[in-house]
Amino acid sequence: MPDPTNPTPDPSAATALTLEQAKAQFIHLWGATSASWGINRTMAQMHALLLVSAEALSTEDLMTQLQISRGNASMTVRELLDWGLVYKALKPGERREYFVAEKDMLQVTRCIIRERKRRELDAMKRSLDQLAALPGDPTEPGYREFHRVLGDIQQLADSADTVLTGVMKAEKTWLIDKLLRMFT
Amino acid sequence: MPDPTNPTPDPSAATALTLEQAKAQFIHLWGATSASWGINRTMAQMHALLLVSAEALSTEDLMTQLQISRGNASMTVRELLDWGLVYKALKPGERREYFVAEKDMLQVTRCIIRERKRRELDAMKRSLDQLAALPGDPTEPGYREFHRVLGDIQQLADSADTVLTGVMKAEKTWLIDKLLRMFT
DNA sequence: CACAAGTTTCAATAATTATTGAAACTTGTG
DNA sequence: CACAAGTTTCAATAATTATTGAAACTTGTG
Numbered sequence: 548m549p550d551p552t553n554p555t556p557d558p559s560a561a562t563a564l565t566l567e568q569a570k571a572q573f574i575h576l577w578g579a580t581s582a583s584w585g586i587n588r589t590m591a592q593m594h595a596l597l598l599v600s601a602e603a604l605s606t607e608d609l610m611t612q613l614q615i616s617r618g619n620a621s622m623t624v625r626e627l628l629d630w631g632l633v634y635k636a637l638k639p640g641e642r643r644e645y646f647v648a649e650k651d652m653l654q655v656t657r658c659i660i661r662e663r664k665r666r667e668l669d670a671m672k673r674s675l676d677q678l679a680a681l682p683g684d685p686t687e688p689g690y691r692e693f694h695r696v697l698g699d700i701q702q703l704a705d706s707a708d709t710v711l712t713g714v715m716k717a718e719k720t721w722l723i724d725k726l727l728r729m730f731t
Numbered sequence: 732m733p734d735p736t737n738p739t740p741d742p743s744a745a746t747a748l749t750l751e752q753a754k755a756q757f758i759h760l761w762g763a764t765s766a767s768w769g770i771n772r773t774m775a776q777m778h779a780l781l782l783v784s785a786e787a788l789s790t791e792d793l794m795t796q797l798q799i800s801r802g803n804a805s806m807t808v809r810e811l812l813d814w815g816l817v818y819k820a821l822k823p824g825e826r827r828e829y830f831v832a833e834k835d836m837l838q839v840t841r842c843i844i845r846e847r848k849r850r851e852l853d854a855m856k857r858s859l860d861q862l863a864a865l866p867g868d869p870t871e872p873g874y875r876e877f878h879r880v881l882g883d884i885q886q887l888a889d890s891a892d893t894v895l896t897g898v899m900k901a902e903k904t905w906l907i908d909k910l911l912r913m914f915t
Numbered sequence: 916c917a918c919a920a921g922t923t924t925c926a927a928t929a930a931t932t933a934t935t936g937a938a939a940c941t942t943g944t945g
Numbered sequence: 946c947a948c949a950a951g952t953t954t955c956a957a958t959a960a961t962t963a964t965t966g967a968a969a970c971t972t973g974t975g
Contacts, residue, residue: 563865563866563867563868564865564866564867564868565867565868565871566867566868566871566873566874566877569862569865569867569877570877572862572865573862573877573881576855576858576859576862579858580851580854580855580858583769583847583850583851584769584851585766585767585768585769587962587963588963589963589964598880599876599877599880601873601876606921606922607921615964615965616964616965616966617922617923617965617966618922618923618924618925618964618965618966618967619963619964619965621922621923621924622923622924622964625923642919642920642921642972642973642974643920643921644921644922650880652880652883652884652886652887653887656887663767666767667764667767667768670764671760671764674760674763674764675760678753678756678757678760681748681753681756682747682748683747683748683749683750683753684747684748684749684750687749687750689750689785690750692783692785693750693753693754693757693783696782696783696834696836697757699836700836702836703836703837703840713913729897729913771932771933772933773933773934790951790952791951799934799935800934800935800936801935801936801952801953802934802935802936802937802952802953802954802955803933803934803935805952805953805954806934806953806954809953826942826943826949826950826951827950827951828951828952
């Protein structure tokens, strides 16, 4: 929806980006960053698009703006809903579903920590506990050494768990305050 | 090298895992976990293998124990050296290179944070700064909103940077102490 | 309950990423 | 400096992961 009250670009800003261009760059950047994070590109791009969109978007809008198929758009928006990063926004009198992003970045961080902790850290802890509990032969040479490594890793995982759980529960000001005071 | 002083399995521990089996399970677990972490499976498995090996291993050993090609073994061990997770251990009078893992898990954590921060967080911060600095047209509707989102993300990235840098520098006892006291 | 509007599923396919293995290279030694 | 032992590179290929798009399904409405 280009604003008709501002149709001609300001000549003094010939090299200035339109908002649309800047948003496109942001979407691209967010998508690229996500790759190293184990989150897939489409999901990250869709999140970025919704983050910088003032209005709620429909599946149709997501498809056309990101140039992806209907199936992909549907699956990905569902996943964002699962993560809690995006909400449904039903428009009165409309059949179609619209979506808006959670814009509070601390809240976004919490959602991401919660999901990734659940999928990765918790899963790893379960496997480690299971492995450590298996009966072994303590007289084998190297048995103690192996269990020491295992124990160290478990301890590390527990610390990470405690810290992440704390971050999730913490209040914004308190958190930033404490952490920054601690390390700066 | 199976210990010849302990050739027959203890019958009372018929279901006990041999150390070798337990190690194999750990290697498998570590490899699977890494997948969700953007680290590749072979690298994680090799790291796990070296972590639980009492002696230094050669490229040859890595190849046969992990069932991977020479090329893969060579590339991957180089990458582990780059990350600082593994050291060369030259045996006197031997041409062949041997490798041992850093076994102090806090040190391991530091290496991983350092590398991932460099590749991911620092890269993202650079892109964000660049995007925020681009000239735009402040009269466009939505301009302020867009830059607010950008600013929020930058602030978050800065906080993460500060915290991670702190963790890397911190002493073990101090760190565990502080963090755990803070959140428990 | 038939229809239209919209959504989801999933097998086929495309895109990406990891691995192989043979050839080229390096390095220490007689 | 020729050779042997070992290492690295990289084009070809395999394995994995993401995406498409058409068919099946769902849901609200006259």
